[in-house]
Every structure is written in C-alpha cells, then in structure tokens.
Amino acid sequence: MRIVQNKRKRTDLDIIYEILNALKNGPLPKTKLIYKANLAYVISQKYIPYLEEVGAIKKDNDLYYITSKGMEIHQLLGIYRSKVKEIKQILDSLKEKIDDKNG
Known part of the structure; x- marks a missing residue:
C-alpha cells in the first residue's frame, strides 16, 4: 500500500496565515502586503476582502492593519501549522x- 500526502503548495489557511504574518509587524499598503505574503494579485482579490469581512484585518488610508482578532487567528494558525x-x-x-521490505 502506498501512502500519499497532499502535494498542493499552499492551503487557504496557509495563505491566510501568510497575509496575517505580513501584517503583524505593522501596517502595509496593498502592494507591499501582496509582495510580503507572496501572493498573486488575483489571489489577493479573494483573501484580503475576506479577511476584512471577518474582522481579521482593516484598511485605513490605503494601509492594511491586523486587528486583535487577526492576531488571535494568526496565533491559532501558527499552532495548527x-x-x-x-x-x-x-x-x-x-x-x-x-x-520497509526488510523489517
């Protein structure tokens, strides 16, 4: 029998973690956030609005900030990972x- 692990590069939770991780050291404009989280622009269009909607990040004057809820999510995702x-x-x-054929 062959055990196969999922070879997918990043899960949704991995992407969320990376976005929150990019913001944990301070606010960023969208372009820098996308760069630091290693996202394609198209992917960012899905996750950034979602994280705003759930209250994990907020936008103010073209800068994105992580919220206290976002910090909690980031911590839990770190444990999960x-x-x-x-x-x-x-x-x-x-x-x-x-x-192992010999054991």
Missing part, C-alpha cells in the same frame, strides 16, 4: 515502516 508539520513527520515515519 506546527501540528500539521508533526503529523506529516509521523506519516513519513509510518511510510518508511510500511514500505
């Missing part, structure tokens, strides 16, 4: 054990 990394390491270990 570390847990996902742990699970991937466990899956890699399992795969090695399952695929």
Whole structure:
C-alpha cells in the first residue's frame, strides 16, 4: 500500500496565515502586503476582502492593519501549522515502516 500526502503548495489557511504574518509587524499598503505574503494579485482579490469581512484585518488610508482578532487567528494558525508539520513527520515515519521490505 502506498501512502500519499497532499502535494498542493499552499492551503487557504496557509495563505491566510501568510497575509496575517505580513501584517503583524505593522501596517502595509496593498502592494507591499501582496509582495510580503507572496501572493498573486488575483489571489489577493479573494483573501484580503475576506479577511476584512471577518474582522481579521482593516484598511485605513490605503494601509492594511491586523486587528486583535487577526492576531488571535494568526496565533491559532501558527499552532495548527506546527501540528500539521508533526503529523506529516509521523506519516513519513509510518511510510518508511510500511514500505520497509526488510523489517
């Protein structure tokens, strides 16, 4: 049996984390936010308005700010990402054990 992990580059949660991470050190104009979060413009058109709608970020005078709710979401996503990394390491270990023909 072959165990296959998802090879998709970034999930929705990864993108949200990157946007919030870009803003946690201070406000940014949209262009710099897109650059720091490593987003394509088209992708930013989906996520930035969504994060504004849920109250994680706000726009004031052409600058985007992270809100206290956004900081909480960022912290939780950081925990989530570390847990996902742990699970991937466990899956890699399992795969090695399952695929080991000598053991």
